Structures are given as structure tokens and as C-alpha cells.
Amino acid sequence: MTFEINGSAFSETPRAGQCLRTFLRQLGHFGVKKGCDAGDCGACTVLIDGDPVHSCLIPAFRAEGHAITTIEGLAPDGSMHPMQQAFLDAQAFQCGFCTAGMILTCASLNQAQRQDLGVSLTGNICRCTGYRAIEDALDGKINIEDDAAGDAFGRSLPAPAGPEVVRGAARYTFDTEIPGLLQVKLLRSPHPHAKIVSIDKSAALKIAGVHAVLTFEDAPNRLFSTARHERAWMDPDDTRVLDNIVRFIGQKVAAVVAETEAAAEEACRHLAVEYEILPAVFEPVQAILLGAPLIHADKSAQHRVANPQRNVVAEIHGEYGDVAVALGKAAVTYEGTFTTQRVQHAALETHGGMAWLDASGILNVRSSTQVPFLTRRALAEIFELAPDKVRVFCERVGGGFGGKQEMFVEDILALAALRTGRPVKLELTREEQFVATSTRHPMRVTVRAGADKSGKLTALQLDVLSNTGAYGNHAGPVLFHACDESIGVYNCPNKKVDAVVAYTNTVPSGAFRGYGLPQTLFAVEAAIDELARQLGIGPFEMRRRNVVKPGDPMISPPGSGHTDVLYGSYGLDQCLDLVERAMQAESPKPRLSLDWLIGDGIALTMIDTVPPDGHFADARISLRDDGGFDLTVGTAEFGNGTSTVHRQIAATVLATSVDRIRLLQSDTAHGGHDTGAYGSAGTFVAGRATQAAAEALADQLKNFAASAIGENLDSCSLDDYAAVCAGRRTQFAQLAASARSLGKPLVATGTSEGTPRSVAFNVQGFRVAVNKGTGEVRILRSVHAADAGRVANPMQCRGQIEGGVAQSLGAALYEEMVIDECGRVINPSFRDYHLPSFADLPRTEVFFADTSDSLGPMGAKSMSESPYNPVAAALGNAIADATGIRFTSVPFKPDRLLPTLQEKFGA
Ligand code: FES
Numbered sequence: 001m002t003f004e005i006n007g008s009a010f011s012e013t014p015r016a017g018q019c020l021r022t023f024l025r026q027l028g029h030f031g032v033k034k035g036c037d038a039g040d041c042g043a044c045t046v047l048i049d050g051d052p053v054h055s056c057l058i059p060a061f062r063a064e065g066h067a068i069t070t071i072e073g074l075a076p077d078g079s080m081h082p083m084q085q086a087f088l089d090a091q092a093f094q095c096g097f098c099t100a101g102m103i104l105t106c107a108s109l110n111q112a113q114r115q116d117l118g119v120s121l122t123g124n125i126c127r128c129t130g131y132r133a134i135e136d137a138l139d140g141k142i143n144i145e146d147d148a149a150g151d152a153f154g155r156s157l158p159a160p161a162g163p164e165v166v167r168g169a170a171r172y173t174f175d176t177e178i179p180g181l182l183q184v185k186l187l188r189s190p191h192p193h194a195k196i197v198s199i200d201k202s203a204a205l206k207i208a209g210v211h212a213v214l215t216f217e218d219a220p221n222r223l224f225s226t227a228r229h230e231r232a233w234m235d236p237d238d239t240r241v242l243d244n245i246v247r248f249i250g251q252k253v254a255a256v257v258a259e260t261e262a263a264a265e266e267a268c269r270h271l272a273v274e275y276e277i278l279p280a281v282f283e284p285v286q287a288i289l290l291g292a293p294l295i296h297a298d299k300s301a302q303h304r305v306a307n308p309q310r311n312v313v314a315e316i317h318g319e320y321g322d323v324a325v326a327l328g329k330a331a332v333t334y335e336g337t338f339t340t341q342r343v344q345h346a347a348l349e350t351h352g353g354m355a356w357l358d359a360s361g362i363l364n365v366r367s368s369t370q371v372p373f374l375t376r377r378a379l380a381e382i383f384e385l386a387p388d389k390v391r392v393f394c395e396r397v398g399g400g401f402g403g404k405q406e407m408f409v410e411d412i413l414a415l416a417a418l419r420t421g422r423p424v425k426l427e428l429t430r431e432e433q434f435v436a437t438s439t440r441h442p443m444r445v446t447v448r449a450g451a452d453k454s455g456k457l458t459a460l461q462l463d464v465l466s467n468t469g470a471y472g473n474h475a476g477p478v479l480f481h482a483c484d485e486s487i488g489v490y491n492c493p494n495k496k497v498d499a500v501v502a503y504t505n506t507v508p509s510g511a512f513r514g515y516g517l518p519q520t521l522f523a524v525e526a527a528i529d530e531l532a533r534q535l536g537i538g539p540f541e542m543r544r545r546n547v548v549k550p551g552d553p554m555i556s557p558p559g560s561g562h563t564d565v566l567y568g569s570y571g572l573d574q575c576l577d578l579v580e581r582a583m584q585a586e587s588p589k590p591r592l593s594l595d596w597l598i599g600d601g602i603a604l605t606m607i608d609t610v611p612p613d614g615h616f617a618d619a620r621i622s623l624r625d626d627g628g629f630d631l632t633v634g635t636a637e638f639g640n641g642t643s644t645v646h647r648q649i650a651a652t653v654l655a656t657s658v659d660r661i662r663l664l665q666s667d668t669a670h671g672g673h674d675t676g677a678y679g680s681a682g683t684f685v686a687g688r689a690t691q692a693a694a695e696a697l698a699d700q701l702k703n704f705a706a707s708a709i710g711e712n713l714d715s716c717s718l719d720d721y722a723a724v725c726a727g728r729r730t731q732f733a734q735l736a737a738s739a740r741s742l743g744k745p746l747v748a749t750g751t752s753e754g755t756p757r758s759v760a761f762n763v764q765g766f767r768v769a770v771n772k773g774t775g776e777v778r779i780l781r782s783v784h785a786a787d788a789g790r791v792a793n794p795m796q797c798r799g800q801i802e803g804g805v806a807q808s809l810g811a812a813l814y815e816e817m818v819i820d821e822c823g824r825v826i827n828p829s830f831r832d833y834h835l836p837s838f839a840d841l842p843r844t845e846v847f848f849a850d851t852s853d854s855l856g857p858m859g860a861k862s863m864s865e866s867p868y869n870p871v872a873a874a875l876g877n878a879i880a881d882a883t884g885i886r887f888t889s890v891p892f893k894p895d896r897l898l899p900t901l902q903e904k905f906g907a
Pocket residue numbers: 033034035036037038039040041042043044045054055056057
């Protein structure tokens with residue numbers, strides 16, 4: 001068959017039934033990505049005769065005789081298509097996994113199509129940006145600033161990988177070829193709870209191309225948690241690589257390693273598994289009752305499961321003051337029970353990786369991970385390997401949002417590589433992503449609150465029941481975080497928490513942007529509004545009267561025992577002012593019928609800038625012969641922007657420009673350690689390590705220059721690519737040459753221990769219109785203010801905020817994993833789950849408080865996950881303001897809202 005691909009004729013016959021996406025990737029066009037393989041996301045977009053198509057839906061043979069353009073061929077050799085340049089100028093990407101497809105679609109639009117981007121971009125999903133920057137690209141906006149030596153920090157500098165991202169040349173987890181690679185496919189449990197009696201492999205092993213079938217009998221008999229934390233005691237040891245008990249539909253039962261995916265899948269179908277069905281429980285409220293089916297009865301306190309006889313993984317109980325008495329005396333009280341649903345990270349790149357043994361016997365794992373160092377530690381322990389015999393690294397990762405702070409694939413990859421001695425690959429499908437990775441913890445939160453006549457909070461109480469699913473990864477830490485800053489931000493003499501997280505026979509929950517706070521804030525921020533309404537106090541004023549201020553204790557019972565959270569800076573007051581001013585500002589009046597009810601709502605959040613109990617990062621920086629610098633950090637880049645910010649920090653300290661800083665990152669082979677890119681620690685923790693290393697090297701450079709020319713160190717500074725001592729300049733390249741001639745390398749290291757920690761703040765405001773006849777909610781205005789300290793890169797930070805708000809709006813308005821009465825996820829696809837597309841999202845106005853943090857690197861604070869937190873709460877408050885009805889469960893879907901609206905307003 002003959003195809004024209006990127007202007008060149010090409011002869012090759014696709015496999016029978018092969019889709020164009022896999023065919024093009026097989027030919028080396030790695031810019032063609034997979035997000036869903038179902039026509040729902042657009043990551044695989046290519047042009048056929050100039051028209052954008054989802055290549056995953058097109059049989060490869062259909063392209064015969066047509067001209068195919070992939071991102072690699074959009075512009076002639078080495079040049080940049082105007083749309084690629086526009087995406088660069090606007091920095092219209094974060095992880096960049098959607099970018100190739102998005103650019104191809106945008107490049108194909110005519111003027112009329114550009115006028116209706118909601119329709120024109122329906123087929124291309126971006127999970128990171130919230131689409132504003134993409135619209136900017138189409139409008140020809142330039143969002144980046146120029147660099148200046150020694151003055152990079154605080155500028156909107158572009159991402160270093162930008163040119164590769166827009167050309168489709170950035171390499172993600174699966175964008176490589178390894179000779180002799182075998183494919184891994186997993187057989188998954190059809191039962192929510194069962195014991196595996198036997199697995200007959202014989203028929204599967206007869207399938208041509210099958211190398212191995214791995215079951216629980218082949219896996220190490222060692223328990224661990226898929227959650228990756230610096231301290232293992234944070235999570236229960238309740239998981240095996242392959243277990244003989246399955247606890248949810250979708251749990252892996254066996255792995256087949258074969259020459260092709262098709263052979264591996266066929267072999268999975270030929271495995272004969274005999275199950276002994278066990279009773280199952282799906283709701284946490286039933287799971288914690290006496291007599292409920294026990295999911296981890298074989299575990300104990302030794303495995304860090306709080307009460308296996310009640311399916312309780314972890315619990316928190318404590319009181320400060322006396323809430324019952326305070327509620328009894330309060331001028332106004334509020335009590336409400338709120339429920340939040342199960343939502344998925346939906347990073348466009350699915351989990352997966354490759355593993356192989358190299359010539360020196362080192363197990364190499366290349367995977368889509370946010371935590372390479374902690375994954376290496378786990379693999380070494382599980383497989384009883386010396387840590388230096390395991391290397392884990394990631395290339396660019398296509399989105400994480402906390403979902404890749406887990407070890408879902410690396411363990412099975414390691415087992416397969418060790419057992420077969422061959423390189424192996426496992427790439428999860430989108431369906432597997434939904435049914436077998438992790439989700440946000442669904443929670444039921446009851447809040448009780450009281451205030452005196454002046455609007456001072458006198459009582460605040462949370463009862464929380466969280467659903468961790470079948471395994472306890474992140475169960476306890478998420479519960480702790482959910483109950484911590486959500487009430488710690490309010491000054492109140494009487495607080496109480498009773499919180500429990502329960503096992504159920506459902507897909508596990510795990511780490512997800514915000515880490516429990518969005519769920520509890522939904523209830524707490526509603527209570528603050530309800531008290532304010534009863535007292536006739538405005539929502540901004542009510543919060544001003546009650547939020548903590550510098551010097552106030554941040555109390556959440558029973559108290560964490562942590563004393564390292566300090567007010568490194570404080571901008572919550574500014575955030576409230578910024579949102580209030582913006583909401584009051586004139587805006588175009590919507591032309592809406594009388595069916596629409598309009599209302600405003602706000603919510604706030606505080607977040608500790610680093611997770612507790614240890615978050616470590618090492619950095620190393622050295623002067624190169626050419627006068628540039630090599631910076632090595634462990635933290636990963638998955639759209640969070642750390643690779644830009646670290647170079648900005650180092651360039652500023654070393655009086656150079658960011659293009660002179662070469663960054664090596666996220667590879668255990670580079671040495672050092674990094675707890676991981678989660679909890680917004682990429683800037684706050686790893687950034688401090690980079691700053692420390694750069695400052696130590698700056699001292700060395702000054703010292704070396706001073707002694708080389710016999711000047712006093714006090715007369716030395718760094719300026720414009722040179723050390724300047726008593727007015728005499730020595731260029732960095734000259735310093736490098738002198739150092740080399742003396743055999744003295746100029747290199748320094750820095751370490752950050754993630755403590756003391758600071759606090760960051762966000763305030764979200766919405767103006768909404770609610771249609772009382774249909775239940776539809778329209779966002780008329782979205783305003784967000786963030787206290788991110790000194791903002792390292794305003795353009796990137798704004799993107800993080802817009803992306804966080806967008807992702808949270810998806811969850812607040814539409815997204816929901818539906819689990820049937822048998823524990824099965826019944827909508828495991830983007831189409832049935834409803835990810836927000838361009839048309840679904842408003843533009844969010846973003847403001848920054850003017851603060852500088854004494855604890856963060858160069859005054860910066862974390863700002864990746866907290867923008868997510870107040871969104872559902874603010875939306876709930878706005879809907880309540882519009883309708884007078886307090887809706888207490890998300891998502892706010894029209895069919896959920898309509899019955900109550902009709903009850904109040906009539907059909
Ligand atoms: S991978 Fe083709 S549309 Fe998602």
C-alpha cells in the first residue's frame with residue numbers, strides 16, 4: 001500500500017485491522033498520541049488531505065492514496081508553522097500531550113470555524129490549560145517575556161521544552177523504540193470480591209508469541225502500598241503485585257507477556273480462572289457496620305489498617321473546646337450533610353511504562369511517574385534488589401494531577417522484565433485507567449457550625465466518612481488533609497472532628513489535586529455562607545471576621561503534632577479584596593429570560609505549602625566549560641512548569657540567562673534524592689534545593705575569581721555572565737577554564753527538607769445563572785485570587801490556576817464515575833464521563849496577592865493544586881444565592897437540580 005505521509009510517498013502494509021494511529025506511531029511519528037483510542041479526545045489528530053481526523057478511528061488502509069500530515073510534517077524541514085509559533089508565543093500548553101492534535105486542528109480552521117471555537121474544538125480535549133491560553137494562541141497573543149541575565153525570576157519565560165512540544169518532538173513515556181520489546185496485557189477481575197482458587201495457564205501459553213503468564217504464584221509475597229510517600233507509615237501495607245484475593249472489579253489477576261498486544265490479549269482470554277466468590281460491600285456507610293463483609297480481614301495494626309474488623313483504614317477524632325456547649329449557646333447555627341462523587345484525574349497520557357535489564361544487570365524502568373525515587377525504593381524492597389540495581393526515570397509526563405503519585409504499573413513491569421529477561425512494555429487503556437487506577441475519594445461530610453450575633457464563629461464540627469475503595473493508598477493522609485486546613489483557616493474556640501475512611505469493594509481512591517480539601521471545603525464554606533445569611537452579613541465580611549491572621553494558631557483537632565507550619569507570608573486579606581473588587585466591577589449584562597436566576601458565591605482555601613512529615617529534594621549544579629551550567633534535580637515535569645522555574649531560580653542566582661542552564665531531571669541514575677513532584681512541592685521544596693545549590697556555587701565562583709586575581713572576596717559579585725571583583729570581570733567560561741587547569745571542579749549541591757512550611761491562600765468567586773425550568777447552570781463570571789508569594793513565572797502560574805479551576809469545574813458540573821450495584825464502573829470512557837471541552841468552560845479572571853514568602857524559594861509559594869479546592873464550594877454558594885436552595889451534592893447536573901427547583905418554583 002502507498003501512503004503520502006508528510007509529503008513523502010511511503011509503502012508499507014498495515015496489519016489487518018490496524019488503526020491509522022498505531023500505524024503512524026509504528027512508522028516513528030510519535031507526535032500522534034493516544035488519549036482514549038475511542039475518538040473522544042483528539043490527542044491522535046492528524047490531517048488527511050488537510051482535514052483533521054481522529055486517527056484512532058480510521059482503519060490504516062483507508063488512508064491509502066491520501067495525503068497524511070502529522071505534527072512532524074506540518075511545517076517544512078526544521079521550520080515552524082504559524083500555528084506552532086502561535087502556540088509557542090501564547091504558551092498554549094502545560095503537559096503538552098494534547099498539543100500536537102490541538103495545533104493540527106487549529107491550523108486547519110477557516111475564519112468561520114475560528115468564530116465558533118466551542119464547536120470547532122469539540123473534538124480536542126485539553127485537561128491542563130482550561131483552554132484560555134489556546135484561545136490566546138488563536139488570537140495571536142504573546143504571553144511570554146524576554147529573559148535578562150540575572151533577572152529571570154518573576155518573568156513569564158517560556159517552557160524550555162516548548163519548541164519540541166509544538167513540533168511533536170518532545171518524548172513522552174511511550175515515545176521510544178526498544179529492540180526486542182515484549183508487550184504486557186493484564187487479565188482483570190470480573191468480580192468485586194473473590195478468592196482465586198486456581199488459574200490454568202496451559203491454553204494461554206500455547207498462543208503463538210506468548211512468553212510468560214504471571215499470576216500470584218509468581219509474584220513476591222510482600223505487602224506494600226501503591227501510594228508513594230517519603231514515610232511508608234503513612235499508608236497501609238495492603239497490596240501485592242498480584243494477589244490471590246481480588247477486592248474490586250478491575251483488579252489485576254494475571255499478566256501475559258507476549259510478542260504483540262494482540263497475542264497478549266488473546267492469551268488473557270484463554271486463561272481459565274476459578275474464583276470462590278466472596279460477599280462484597282460497596283458503600284462505606286454499610287462497610288463500617290458490624291457484620292459487613294470484611295475486605296482486609298487478614299490485615300492488622302501491623303499493616304497499618306486501623307480496624308480491619310470494621311473495614312476502617314484510618315480515623316481521626318478530636319475536640320478543641322466544647323462544640324456541643326458552643327452550639328447550644330450560638331446565636332445562629334447551621335447543620336448540613338454534603339456528598340461528593342468519585343472523579344477521575346483523566347490525564348491524557350495513561351499510566352504505563354517500559355522495563356528492561358541492562359548489560360550490568362540494572363533493572364531500568366521508564367514510566368509515567370511523579371515519584372521516580374520513591375518508586376525505585378519500593379521496587380528494590382519488593383524484589384529484594386539493591387537500590388543501585390534499580391533505576392526509575394521518566395521522560396516528559398502527559399499530566400499527573402496526583403494520579404501518578406502511585407505505583408500502578410512499575411511493579412508488574414519489573415516482575416515481567418525480571419521473569420522474562422526481556423524488555424517489556426505496559427500501556428494502560430483509557431478503560432483500565434477508569435476501572436483500575438485511582439480516583440478522588442468520595443466523601444460524606446456533615447458540618448455543624450455556630451456563630452454569635454456579631455458573626456464570630458463559635459463552633460465548627462466535621463463528621464467525615466470517606467471511601468477509599470478496595471485499597472488504602474493515600475486513605476489516611478487524604479483524610480487528615482481534608483480535615484486540617486479546611487477548618488484550620490478559621491479562628492474558632494470550639495472545633496471537633498470525627499472522620500473515618502473505609503474500605504469498600506470498589507476501584508481504589510488515591511491522591512488527586514487538592515488531596516481531600518475540595519470535598520470538605522464544599523461543606524465548610526457552605527456553612528460559613530449559611531451563618532452569614534442568617535446574620536445578614538455579607539460573605540466577604542463574614543470571612544474577614546473569622547479567618548486566621550498572622551500570629552493566630554491554625555487549629556484542627558486533634559492536632560497533628562506538627563509545629564512547622566508558619567506564616568511565611570499572608571495574603572488572604574488581599575485575595576478577598578481582589579475577588580470582591582472584581583465581582584463588583586461592571587461587566588456586560590447577560591441577556592437572559594426570566595427563567596434564569598442570577599447569584600454570586602465565593603469560597604476560600606488555605607493550604608500548607610508542603611506535605612507534612614518529610615519532603616526532601618537534592619539539587620546539584622556545576623559550571624560547564626562553555627560558561628553555562630548543568631542543573632540536576634529529581635523532580636518531574638508533567639505540565640507543572642518546574643523545569644522552567646528551576647532554571648529561573650538558578651539563572652537569577654548565577655547572574656546568567658535561562659538558556660545557559662541545562663536541566664537534567666527525574667532520573668534516579670543522576671543520584672541525589674527527591675521525594676516527588678506532588679503536594680505542589682516542585683517549586684517550594686525542590687526549588688529551595690536549587691536555590692541553595694546555586695547560591696553555594698555562586699559563592700564558589702566569587703571565591704575562585706577573587707583568589708585568581710588577588711582581590712578581596714567582599715569586592716566580588718556576579719553580574720551578566722561574569723564574576724566581577726573590584727571592577728574586573730572574569731567571564732564564567734574563563735573561570736571554568738582556570739578551574740579545569742587547576743583540576744578544581746566548580747560544582748555545588750543543595751538540599752531541602754521541606755520544613756518549615758508556609759501557607760498559601762486562594763479565593764474563588766462565581767456569578768452564575770440557574771435556569772429554574774431546566775436546571776442548567778451557566779457561569780457568567782469566574783474570578784480567582786491567589787496568594788502564591790512572589791510569583792516565579794506569572795504566565796505559568798496563571799495557567800496552573802486556570803487549569804485547576806477548569807478541572808474542578810468539570811467535577812463540580814458534570815464529571816462522575818458511576819458505579820452500579822455490583823461495584824462495576826459503568827461509564828469508563830471520556831464520552832460517557834464528560835470531560836469539559838472548550839465550550840464548557842468560562843474564562844477565569846486571575847489576580848495575585850502582592851506578598852513574598854520568607855520560607856519559599858525567592859519568596860515563592862506553591863500554587864498547583866490549591867486553585868482546585870474552593871471551586872465546588874464557591875459554585876454551591878453562588879447557586880444557593882441565585883435560587884435560595886442549598887444543593888448539597890456534586891456534580892450540579894441539571895437533572896439533579898431540576899426536581900428541587902420545580903418543587904420551589906413550579907414546573
Ligand atoms: S486517541 Fe484518538 S480521539 Fe483520543
